[in-house]
Amino acid sequence: xxxxxxxxxxxxxxxxxxxxxxxxxxxxxxxxxxxxERVLAAVxxxxxxxxxxxxxxxxxxxxxxxxVVPSIENPVYAxxxxxxxxxxxNAGYQxxxxxxxxxxxxxxxxxxxxxxxxxxxxxxTVADAQKSEGLDLVRSRRLPHSLLFxxxxxxxxxxxxxxxxxxxxxxxxxxxxxxxxxGFLALNFLNSDRxxxxxxxxxxGCAKNxxxxxxxxxxxxxxxxxxDHLRGFLHDHxxxxxxxxxxxxxxxxxxxxARNLFIKxxxxxxIVGFDGIKVGLMVEPSLATIVTAPRDLGAGAGQTIxxxxxxxxxxxxxxxxxxxxxxxxGSLMPLPAESKDDGKVAAFPPSNDPTQKTA
Amino acid sequence: xxxxxxxxxxxxxxxxxxxxxxxxxxxxxxxxxxxxERVLAAVxxxxxxxxxxxxxxxxxxxxxxxxVVPSIENPVYAxxxxxxxxxxxNAGYQxxxxxxxxxxxxxxxxxxxxxxxxxxxxxxTVADAQKSEGLDLVRSRRLPHSLLFxxxxxxxxxxxxxxxxxxxxxxxxxxxxxxxxxGFLALNFLNSDRxxxxxxxxxxGCAKNxxxxxxxxxxxxxxxxxxDHLRGFLHDHxxxxxxxxxxxxxxxxxxxxARNLFIKxxxxxxIVGFDGIKVGLMVEPSLATIVTAPRDLGAGAGQTIxxxxxxxxxxxxxxxxxxxxxxxxGSLMPLPAESKDDGKVAAFPPSNDPTQKTA
DNA sequence: TTGAAAGCGCTAACAT
DNA sequence: ATGTTAGCGCTTTCAA
Numbered sequence: 069x070x071x072x073x074x075x076x077x078x079x080x081x082x083x084x085x086x087x088x089x090x091x092x093x094x095x096x097x098x099x100x101x102x103x104x105e106r107v108l109a110a111v112x113x114x115x116x117x118x119x120x121x122x123x124x125x126x127x128x129x130x131x132x133x134x135x136v137v138p139s140i141e142n143p144v145y146a147x148x149x150x151x152x153x154x155x156x157x158n159a160g161y162q163x164x165x166x167x168x169x170x171x172x173x174x175x176x177x178x179x180x181x182x183x184x185x186x187x188x189x190x191x192x193t194v195a196d197a198q199k200s201e202g203l204d205l206v207r208s209r210r211l212p213h214s215l216l217f218x219x220x221x222x223x224x225x226x227x228x229x230x231x232x233x234x235x236x237x238x239x240x241x242x243x244x245x246x247x248x249x250x251g252f253l254a255l256n257f258l259n260s261d262r263x264x265x266x267x268x269x270x271x272x273g274c275a276k277n278x279x280x281x282x283x284x285x286x287x288x289x290x291x292x293x294x295x296d297h298l299r300g301f302l303h304d305h306x307x308x309x310x311x312x313x314x315x316x317x318x319x320x321x322x323x324x325x326a327r328n329l330f331i332k333x334x335x336x337x338x339i340v341g342f343d344g345i346k347v348g349l350m351v352e353p354s355l356a357t358i359v360t361a362p363r364d365l366g367a368g369a370g371q372t373i374x375x376x377x378x379x380x381x382x383x384x385x386x387x388x389x390x391x392x393x394x395x396x397x398g399s400l401m402p403l404p405a406e407s408k409d410d411g412k413v414a415a416f417p418p419s420n421d422p423t424q425k426t427a
Numbered sequence: 428x429x430x431x432x433x434x435x436x437x438x439x440x441x442x443x444x445x446x447x448x449x450x451x452x453x454x455x456x457x458x459x460x461x462x463x464e465r466v467l468a469a470v471x472x473x474x475x476x477x478x479x480x481x482x483x484x485x486x487x488x489x490x491x492x493x494x495v496v497p498s499i500e501n502p503v504y505a506x507x508x509x510x511x512x513x514x515x516x517n518a519g520y521q522x523x524x525x526x527x528x529x530x531x532x533x534x535x536x537x538x539x540x541x542x543x544x545x546x547x548x549x550x551x552t553v554a555d556a557q558k559s560e561g562l563d564l565v566r567s568r569r570l571p572h573s574l575l576f577x578x579x580x581x582x583x584x585x586x587x588x589x590x591x592x593x594x595x596x597x598x599x600x601x602x603x604x605x606x607x608x609x610g611f612l613a614l615n616f617l618n619s620d621r622x623x624x625x626x627x628x629x630x631x632g633c634a635k636n637x638x639x640x641x642x643x644x645x646x647x648x649x650x651x652x653x654x655d656h657l658r659g660f661l662h663d664h665x666x667x668x669x670x671x672x673x674x675x676x677x678x679x680x681x682x683x684x685a686r687n688l689f690i691k692x693x694x695x696x697x698i699v700g701f702d703g704i705k706v707g708l709m710v711e712p713s714l715a716t717i718v719t720a721p722r723d724l725g726a727g728a729g730q731t732i733x734x735x736x737x738x739x740x741x742x743x744x745x746x747x748x749x750x751x752x753x754x755x756x757g758s759l760m761p762l763p764a765e766s767k768d769d770g771k772v773a774a775f776p777p778s779n780d781p782t783q784k785t786a
Numbered sequence: 787t788t789g790a791a792a793g794c795g796c797t798a799a800c801a802t
Numbered sequence: 803a804t805g806t807t808a809g810c811g812c813t814t815t816c817a818a
Binding site: 072117119120121122124130132139140141143147149150153154157162163164165166167169174180181182183184186208209320321323347349350352 | 431474478479480481483484489491499502505506512513516523524528533537539540541542543544545567568680682706711
């Protein structure tokens with residue numbers, strides 16, 4: 069029972085040709101009851117299973133989809149990957165997963181490898197959809213694919229949050245709460261078109277709301293010494309009342325750093341995040357943020373790839389504005405209105421925590 | 428440039444046999460400078476890449492490792508998977524990932540599929556290592572494998588947290604803080620030998636410390652209505668002063684539910700978690716918990732599989748007691764000593780938060 | 787130095 | 803109803 073049995077072994081033991089074994093097991097063609105019996109017995113005795121490698125070579129299909137994301141340490145990607153994986157599993161497809169750690173070189177190599185492995189399709193979150201070697205390769209090979217979390221450059225399929233619009237919405241929320249001077253905190257700004265798009269959307273949103281252009285703070289590491297960064301940032305921009313962090317982890321780390329600096333959140337500094345990870349609801353104050361549905365995006369992108377493979381009609385994508393929503397939270401606090409009070413400042417309660425004292 | 432070129436196409440274009448192409452590209456055998464030139468030119472022109480499927484069939488190896496975990500929505504598994512994946516990538520292996528959603532049937536099917544795909548090894552976190560069909564299959568096929576987060580039944584390789592010992596340590600910590608009546612809160616108790624082992628360890632630890640046997644609360648859903656569960660639980664066990672949750676998410680959800688019930692954590696109820704996910708440091712009060720290193724475990728298990736494949740000596744596994752440590756946090760509060768005060772109650776500060784008022 | 791050919795496990799066309 | 807065989811893309815003898 070050490071080495072795996074092949075179809076030949078089964079045929080030999082059943083006393084028939086390999087074609088018969090194939091026909092019986094695949095239900096693809098006639099077979100006498102007795103023959104069927106003998107084949108099944110042999111299969112059982114040998115614990116036989118088809119080799120997918122042999123099948124793949126012959127069918128030119130692997131029933132495998134490649135998936136490339138920056139990192140599943142971020143629950144946004146983890147959830148998306150899991151959503152996609154379940155779709156694949158239900159359709160009898162397996163998933164090859166590669167995490168790039170935000171490195172474009174690893175990304176390119178990963179995609180090369182997946183192509184060589186003859187995957188039937190790929191699900192990609194690339195660093196920059198505008199110029200990605202891997203994406204070019206996939207296109208030239210006409211490999212069924214879908215982008216995930218990347219805005220599609222042209223008419224390409226993509227499942228993404230409307231980063232630009234969502235970030236603009238954050239600006240609206242700051243404005244409605246009378247914040248004028250804000251900052252944008254970004255991680256991996258250089259290697260993420262997502263972060264850049266959020267920044268641009270936020271800048272536009274601020275302009276539209278007659279707010280000051282947001283100050284930009286880029287951090288490269290994983291927020292280890294974020295406290296120092298934050299101190300310097302606030303020193304350079306003393307009039308800041310709110311910070312929009314490019315993702316929830318960063319936002320939570322910022323709240324923590326602020327606490328280290330004895331800055332009260334939200335009384336002295338409001339924080340808004342992006343992603344809507346569930347721990348944002350568990351902290352105190354709860355995190356105001358853009359809520360997204362990574363799992364659904366992953367599943368949708370997975371479905372899209374399958375329909376591309378099967379030639380069926382792809383699932384409908386949600387409209388750009390229904391891929392996100394704003395969730396009020398205690399980390400964003402209304403400021404007293406300067407001029408005319410339009411009554412909107414009370415629209416967002418400072419916290420959803422019943423034990424919270426009045427701010 | 429639509430269909431992928433094969434070695435035959437390259438040979439034809441270079442005007443040579445396929446063997447020559449193979450030799451040149453693999454540097455396995457002689458080739459004249461001129462021939463090399465022509466082959467490389469053809470490769471370039473055709474954008475040729477070897478088909479891994481053809482190679483696999485011939486070499487009986489796929490350079491692919493299968494990985495089966497319950498869910499990467501839990502950052503513990505996500506981190507472990509990523510750690511393993513990086514090890515694989517650096518060794519030129521790819522990873523097929525399947526999440527079972529804690530379902531034994533999916534688990535069995537997943538492993539069957541991986542075997543059929545001819546993976547060179549598998550990395551498994553199974554529901555129950557004592558009786559797992561998939562694990563049996565892997566064993567009978569003598570497929571290189573390592574368990575992850577499962578205690579190995581016999582002499583089998585496994586990378587796991589010492590669940591039993593860690594849980595006993597939690598009991599020690601409760602005892603040192605003068606807690607006598609505790610509860611154990613478990614998710615997926617039936618489908619997780621991890622949770623069971625933690626429970627057993629905790630029970631033993633409580634006994635050793637002359638505490639009351641812990642009350643057991645099992646929840647099956649994802650803590651959606653955990654508040655109701657908690658209310659009933661505390662009603663049935665009014666003398667409880669502390670709860671040990673089988674993982675950090677559950678612990679955080681418990682803190683939140685307690686807050687909904689107007690129960691102060693830790694003043695009225697202490698909570699201890701398990702896993703050490705990083706958000707435990709971001710909440711207030713910070714979460715007392717067992718800290719583990721999932722990423723390292725995943726990487727170690729990955730290394731083990733590779734060494735099994737290559738026949739090299741496997742990486743040394745950390746001793747059972749160095750796979751975890753206790754992290755004090757504000758969610759576990761000392762109770763006033765009943766009899767003789769041994770002075771140890773002050774060893775664990777109620778919070779690591781500088782802004783925290785004295786409890 | 788190079789090429790022809792066998793064979794890896796499987797399916798499908800064809801023959802019996 | 804069943805068997806024989808070519809061929810999927812590749813590596814590797816073996817001859818030339």
